[in-house]
Amino acid sequence: MSVRKYSLALVLALLGATTAAQAADKPTDPQIAHIAYTAGAIDVAAARQAIAKSRNKVVVSFAKDMLRDHEAVNKQALALVGKLNVKPEDNATSRALSDAAGKTKAALAKLRGAAFDKAYVANEVAFHQQVNGALQTLLIPSASNAELKGLLETGLKIFQGHGQHAVHVAAELR
Amino acid sequence: MRAEHVLAAAATVMLVATSVPARAETIQVMVDKLVFTPAQVSAKVGDTIEWINRDILAHTATVKGGMEVMIPVKKTVRLTLQKAEAIDYYCRFHPNMKGRITVSAP
Numbered sequence: 001m002s003v004r005k006y007s008l009a010l011v012l013a014l015l016g017a018t019t020a021a022q023a024a025d026k027p028t029d030p031q032i033a034h035i036a037y038t039a040g041a042i043d044v045a046a047a048r049q050a051i052a053k054s055r056n057k058v059v060v061s062f063a064k065d066m067l068r069d070h071e072a073v074n075k076q077a078l079a080l081v082g083k084l085n086v087k088p089e090d091n092a093t094s095r096a097l098s099d100a101a102g103k104t105k106a107a108l109a110k111l112r113g114a115a116f117d118k119a120y121v122a123n124e125v126a127f128h129q130q131v132n133g134a135l136q137t138l139l140i141p142s143a144s145n146a147e148l149k150g151l152l153e154t155g156l157k158i159f160q161g162h163g164q165h166a167v168h169v170a171a172e173l174r
Numbered sequence: 175m176r177a178e179h180v181l182a183a184a185a186t187v188m189l190v191a192t193s194v195p196a197r198a199e200t201i202q203v204m205v206d207k208l209v210f211t212p213a214q215v216s217a218k219v220g221d222t223i224e225w226i227n228r229d230i231l232a233h234t235a236t237v238k239g240g241m242e243v244m245i246p247v248k249k250t251v252r253l254t255l256q257k258a259e260a261i262d263y264y265c266r267f268h269p270n271m272k273g274r275i276t277v278s279a280p
Contacts, residue, residue, distance in 0.1 A: 065267045069231055076230045157207050158231065161270045168269065
């Protein structure tokens with residue numbers, strides 16, 4: 001009980017600090033929608049690249065899982081922004097994500113076989129960690145529309161599963 | 175179909191009906207936010223498991239090296255239990271999702 005209380009207090013303090021620090025450039029709902037959709041689209045593109053390049057059954061199957069889930073979530077996101085009449089708005093975070101993803105894709109394109117598989121899966125682990133961190137500390141707390149927040153929370157649950165799945169696949173490749 | 179065949183079929187149905195002591199039940203398992211709830215259920219041979227998928231994602235109930243039930247987006251699928259056994263299943267698309275059905279003799 002006391003440990004739980006302590007952890008909760010710690011989490012709240014951390015969240016408070018993060019929120020205060022980012023209060024100035026807290027993203028708006030149109031920006032949050034754009035960031036979340038961009039992150040999903042990046043992972044879909046990465047999955048397509050892996051399905052085309054990899055010959056490893058476990059890796060291809062993982063990539064197909066990513067493709068299926070991220071397409072489903074993004075379809076849901078598009079339906080939601082349509083319903084809420086929110087126009088996703090490009091922003092610095094989305095651009096930074098896209099730029100980084102472009103570089104990763106180019107680097108992965110030069111690799112083959114097991115080297116490609118390992119690099120793709122390692123990047124999936126890192127990418128999901130990064131996106132989940134952003135969802136937890138910034139995007140979910142900043143979202144003002146309840147339905148958008150709900151979809152982001154569902155997304156976080158899904159992507160945490162992906163992260164763990166990716167860690168598992170990475171271990172298998174070793 | 176000839177009359178005696180119909181009669182025979184009816185007799186078979188009656189026999190089956192009388193040989194099952196308790197009425198078969200339907201046991202629901204919710205699939206929501208990547209969790210099977212309840213994760214563990216007990217059932218009898220002849221009962222039906224009903225997975226109700228509330229997620230926006232497709233799932234499966236898969237036994238390693240065995241059967242697989244596809245659970246499409248926002249759909250309900252059923253499986254009638256055929257024999258007494260412990261079924262440990264997981265979702266092939268989301269391996270973190272796990273469930274168990276303990277099937278006992280009717």
